[in-house]
Amino acid sequence: MKAARGADIVILGEVHDNPRHHEIQAQAVKDLQPEALVFEMIPEKHEAAVNRLREEGASRAELASALNWEESGWPDFAYYAAILEATPEARVVGGEQPIEQVRAAMTEGAAQVFGSEASTYGLDEPLGRQAQEAREQRQYEAHCEAVPKEMLPGLVEAQRLRDAGLADAALRARAVTNGGQVVVITGNRHANLHSGIPEALRFAAPDLELVTLGQLEAEPEPDAPPPYDFHHVSAPPDRPDPCAEFRESVD
Template sequence: MSRAYLQVAAAFVMMSLPPAWADVVVPSDAQIIILGEVHDNPLHHAEQARIVADLRPKAVVWEMLSPQQISQSQGVDRGNAAALGAALGWEAAGWPDFAMYHPIFVASEGAVHLGGSVPRDLLMRAMTLGALSAWEGQADWFDPSLALGPLAPEDQSAREDEQAEAHCGALPPHLLPGMVEAQRFRDAVMASVALKAVQDGLTPVVVITGTGHARTDVGIPAMIRLARPEVKVWSLGQLEGEPGADLPYDGITATAPTPREDPCAAFQ
């Protein structure tokens, strides 16, 4: 897929954005760039591909992929969307259409791809015993106590409210603390993988993830700044609809919502 294709796709994104939010400029000294998305919005992926093509990162961390999936795709032609998607096991993992994500792989020519997903057993441990407990045995150069320690009561309550809203108010209250810990653990894993890439000299590093994980107050950037404040991190939140004020991102784009079924219907 050509650079011209990516530029056309990016132009389509920009036409859909309110003018005040259309100009995304990544600082030249950023070492880790978090590119958020609404997972099923193709405009968000086109914008990620445009930014990746401009940045030419040395490493790309994927929320959607495990190290094993990355390994089993080695040697596969990254220009062949069908072959690459099959090698990654993308469809079986349940993520939206790989055709939306493939241009990011094409744009990141020469980059090392890294898996940032969390194994189910560790995720369950985080939910039941806490994120800090689940971290035992993970990377020793990333101090988890700085990022995964107990939350202040008001912070805990706010995060539980967010999880309740994200799950359409359908979760029993006793499950909400575990959902918060699972989210924190995912953030810590992706932060750790990105920081390891920085340690290995693979800067700039791009992280492809959901916009919730890109939040500077509680997401991956917050984890990085707590554990390694000397690392320069920049975060893009991609939203749908009119963005509000004082949102927790370093940069913002907003598009019209992509057509989808009511996500709360599954809980009814």
């Protein structure tokens, strides 16, 4: 990803529980040495403590404890600790949205929940019919085709809120580092050029140079190129069928 060296913001996607994806992220961060790291997995309210602990040389266990990682629902903290350790001087910025706000967006809409800055990220603009239908279909597939279809518009709004929140965190990171390079660690859907963080940033800061990497677990169809500047394919880890577990949870 030589193109990433000159980018203002680099978005590194992942499948959250794929160890190889995190190894690639850590190597990219080690090579780039950005001024700031934005994590989808870290709430803004914890970023000051994380940065203080990093300056004090805290252990992985101390960082995980400060983040209440065991209760967070995210995969093994070691995956993300390796990324943090790849650039010890980088400022950490939290991009995770509070769950109560995500839930509220499903019923009230992303713009209402985001507040006065909603227009900055295009949240006040309704999606066109084709874009709305495409995003609802992605949500349906992401939820194992097991959710009522009347929930899909709300799930799209929740995703828009998360994308805007991550874009806002990336711009905060740019500000606190006086325009330094920012790397965003996030799931592949947020890295999508057409509907994720990049779309929100096109509204807020269209002059910034972005580079996105999507990390897949199977080769894409030849006639359907992935919606990223670059993509990488790694084998999936051994895991139980997530859809089987999800369907059991909604039954």
